[in-house]
Amino acid sequence: MAELKKSNPPNNPIHHPKPYSMSRNTKYAIIVFVLFILAATADYISRPGILQHAIRLFSQINTQTASILCTMLLIVGLIYIATRPRKIYLVDFACYKPDSSFMISKDETIRRFRQFLGDEAAAFHKKVMDRSGMGDKVYVPSSFVELPPKFRFNESRSELEMVIFGAIDGLLEKTRHVKAQDIGIVIVNSSTFSPTPSLSDTIVNQYKLNVDVVNYDLGGMGCSAGLISIDLAEQLLQVRPNTYALVVSVESITNNFYSGNINKSMMLSNCLFRMGGAAILLSNKSSERRQSKYQLKHVIRTHKGADDRAYKCVSEEQDEKGVTGISLSKDLMGVAAQALKSNIMTLGPLVLPITEQLRYLSNFIERKVLKMKIKPYVPDFKRAFEHFCIHAGGRGILDEMEVHLALTEWHIEPSRMTLYRFGNTSSSSVWYELAYSEAKGRIKKNDRIWQIAFGSGFKCNSAVWRALKPCKTTYTGQKNTAWVGEIDEFPAHAAKVMPNGC
Template sequence: MARSQPNDFTDRVRAFNHPYILLIGLFLATVVTLYIMQRPRKVYLIDYACFRAPSKYRVPFATFVEHARQVSQFSERSIRFMTRLLERSGLGEETSFPPKAAYIEGYKYCTLEEARKEVELVVFSTIDDLFAKTSIDPTTIDIVIVNCSGFSPTPSMPDMIVNRYKMRSDIRSIHLSGMGCSAGLISVELAKNLLQAMPQGARALVVSTEILTPNYYLGNERAMLLPYCLFRMGGAAMLLSTSPAKARFRLKCIVRTLTAADDRSYNCINQEEDNKGNTGVNLTMDIIDVSANTLKTNITTIAPLILPASEKLLFALSFVSVKLLKMGKKLYMPNLLTAFEHICVHAGGRAVIDGIQGSLRLSDEHVEPSRMTLHRFGNTSSSSLWYELGYIEAKRCMCKGDRVWMIGFGSGFKCNSAVWECIVPAHNEDGPWAGCIHRYPVRIL
């Protein structure tokens, strides 16, 4: 009987119909194929480039104030306010204005034509640098996304890019406007989602900038003079792909938070007309509290995605002890700094950086890239995060495997954050910090 068992098993296998075996194999192959197809692809940052204005566009404080004095619409009280604001702003003497906006009575030259020239100066030169760094043929780009809040011409800025670089006719182009200083990470997420629907290895060009030429404020409302004093010319271009070839960073996660349902949050940054009919952006005093509260909401979402298992375990044990067993008085707050080596906080202003540093209990070293970016380039809107990343790399602080937390804030009110993992650190100091990185960090009074 013992010898007959193998024969019995063989007979049963032979008796099983071959079509059933084929169907089972096809079913398993289909399941595996569907799983692979439906699984989100990883998205990589091939490289990035930031605009560095020629020195002839530099606007020192003395020049800014003297030119403001020549504008008859500004009162002496407003001049004194802007002077004090600049002295305490955290900006340095090397920030830049668009060519005609830096003229005396520059508002007279802030035309549509001049705004387009600013696009050509900032956007095209930055994309040229990116293509030179990556050796990418523009015709291989599948997606073009531009975010610029205050300038939305016809044809659009993505159309201008496609025309300049003679890209393919089947390219997907999108312009995001009115999304504020956090729009850069919104564009990254949009590119990430679009790349999921394209063939493996597709490429997306993302451009973040703010065109200042058409946004000249001529009133005397202090809350509307703030952006006029803080914003400066800048831009960044990023190349994303689902192919890891030549990639420098991997996108780990991205989380967006919008608190526009709350009136206080919704109204803290608002484009409007003052009582004289002058259009500008009104920044209320609520912005510091609103940004801190919105960041807390964002953190509750992103923390479970990026915290190490040890921090999650400590929090779980603390929760059980305090909430269920009533054995403790205070919940353990996970240490977010265990999830990152570097942090890039939007360089929107000195007060914003101070507020975030206090809320997250960050050291001066953690916010150094933000403060130095604000000092060297001013508030460049959504592109500021990439200047900060460039600062970290120019300082040779980035290593393979390091994680970077980017935090952007914008009107609405929005807080968007992304986490990148370094694959290949920069090999040189080419970029916006070339020629000046040796002077940083500087002491800001």
């Protein structure tokens, strides 16, 4: 399935503002300005001649004129109601937890690598995995469990159907007031596996959705595709009233595996990517507000694809023997840092308190205008968000984000523990992290959550949510839900050393 194309300029952050909306700070500024004008003109208005003239004009308005004015006000009000942005709610979500028969330890993984890749390749995999931050209870598909592994089309489809149906079944179990037939939009993102019929078609068939359902498949967009799907769902929900949207984020480990033993940059993905997926239910129904967990506030998308270095840092390639795999460049960390910088420059004014914005502006003027030799000021995003869900791409990414955003161990814990327990589940990792915070009972009403994901292209995407109620996850009867029965075992220890280039 070809990647869904958009005509936005490639190097600029993409933010889809709500039409006819303004920020809270802007509203406050307008109110203060109006009050200032009223105070400044109060003496003039209060003069007897002016006041009497206004009363005389008002008394001359007849019934017909008043009716016309009221009708015009009514029309303006109806237009505003019809065109104002719809509020988008996250009703609930579910992260798939495979059966224990798919669980594999690092030692067992290395043993299998040694059998079909050789000692040298196995030694490299071991070096990376020992320092990757992953634990011994991650999951791999059945295609990898067998020896020799079977990396074929049927195995890829079977893997994704198991994960997708498992995640959706878990979601429908948590949202029993919503039937599958109520869903009007289906969006699936899977970067490396796009069969025909599509994965979204498979969902329509499996759950017998209505004939008027609209479906989309996003391919080739990497680990940030989950938040791109949220952005697409938001735009569709703005024009389709009283609708539910199902978003499924998944990745094929079978189709993504590099079975060669030549290119080390392609072996890295074998060490990090593991099986998992998430299903998310969104709605624009005002009646769903009380049932929903979160409200979507912002989606910010940044694309650095105009830069060749950024474009090529994560790519699907063939080695010298024609074996296909995902290559991770040594430029990845630097490219990710630049993409993050561009993303937060757009996000910052929307979420940061005015004091942080003034500090950043003051620092910018001192450095660029006054030519003072001082360090750039990094805004304190902990004043804008209570929770951070940073894509668990690898130990190196999380270490850099912890330092760059000045996060505490508590803030980075959901990302580290997701990497430790499930590995890099690609675009669904930010949902495992949010599920971790819920399971720990950390989400309080009005808490703000920042999801950050990086992906090939190169893209950095952000989603901002506000909690509508306390979210303490209960797992009664939910056997295939992430963190069930084991949340009290975390946080667990994970190695903090990462090899160069990872």
